[in-house]
Amino acid sequence: MLGLIIDIIVYIFLIIGVFFSFLAGFGLLRFPDVYTRLHAGTKCTTFGSIFITGSVIILGLKMWYLGSADGSVLAIHTAGALIAILLTNPTGAHAIARAAHKSGVKPVGAVVDGLDKVNRKTIKDQKEKMEEKK
């Protein structure tokens, strides 16, 4: 009975993960802008990867509970992969968005662009510092 419940939980997690991966793919195709595409392509794949790796962790814990020594290794290593995804994916998305704004891509349909003023101010400060050095 417990095994059946755990199987159903694993399948539900897999379905949620695959659904969010498909949302990421369609969002990449349908959105009009770099920033909205980044929003779709990064958040949805992070959320989907949490559920896909979570299903593998639950499977490993079940194998460990049933007496297989490989199950514990599977669960712990998959938890390491999950931690790597959680640390690296949002940081990379932030770096891409900042680089896209600095390379001159404007958001489509945006009324106020607060980061633009900040960038101009920092560039101005840097130029003043360079002139002071000269």
Place this chain on the structure above:
Amino acid sequence: MIDYFNVYIIVLIALLICVILAIIRVVLGPTAPDRIVGLDTINTIVISSMVIFGAAFREIIYIDVAIVYALLSFISTLFIAKYLEGGDF
């Protein structure tokens, strides 16, 4: 109950379709940041599909490969972003 192996193979095929959707964006993308967003999405989906592959074949080494792939793709993404920004390193 259905065997885990068949379920994981079906999930792998579904993730392959997601990768193909992202490849279409990489080919079409009008600007360079669009292509990088597509590449980042492909990297994340490949990491999760490597974990699924390791669970399907009961091989722990594929999951270690997924961890190393995650860290290396993070470094490459940061480097490409820094290249797009311009300026000094």
